[in-house]
Amino acid sequence: MFYVYKMTNVVTGKFYIGYTNNPKSRIATHKHAASSGKKSKLYDNIRKYGFGSFNFEIVFQSTVRQVALDKEVEMINLDDKLSLNLALGGEGGYVVPDEKKEEWRAKLSAARKGKKPALGLKHTDATKAMSSIAGKKRWDIYGRYPDNVVDFSFKEATANFGISKTHYYRLKKQVKE
Secondary structure (H helix, E strand, O other): OEEEEEEEEOOOOOEEEEEEOOHHHHHHHHHHHHHOOOOOHHHHHHHHHOHHHEEEEEEEEEOOHHHHHHHHHHHHOOOOOOEOOOOOOOOOOOOOOHHHHHHHHHHHHHHHOOOOOOOOOOOOHHHHHHHHHHHHHHHHHHOOOOHHHHHOOHHHHHHHHOOOHHHHHHHHHHHHO
């Protein structure tokens, strides 16, 4: 079942429309995001007025996902002035108006300045070798499996020693080397 829900701030009358397939989990996610300092109109409101100031209600449900997503979009667009939503709904995501895109990019650039994200970095062969040695030593230190564990079939090794498939085949490969 797919649900469209409405969280209304009883103090201000502002509301948030959302989509979920698990309402209890979604409420918990909103609480956690607000308490961890995540920035959005909704979470700023929750921090300011408290989660107890919000009514949570299921306003629509459907067995068809796309129907629920379409209903979410429709409901978000009913009252722009009171909505706490940042996106138009449907598949979500932030929608930055064209007139604010340059300002938004400048803020992102300033926030990232001096940081070195690791995305796209490749490990050198020396790093890979070092990691391999450290991983092998770690398992040797634990002494969790007997030396002859690779003499068994994987099914037998799992039944007798509880070894994972990944670790079993890594040990088997190590024996071949």
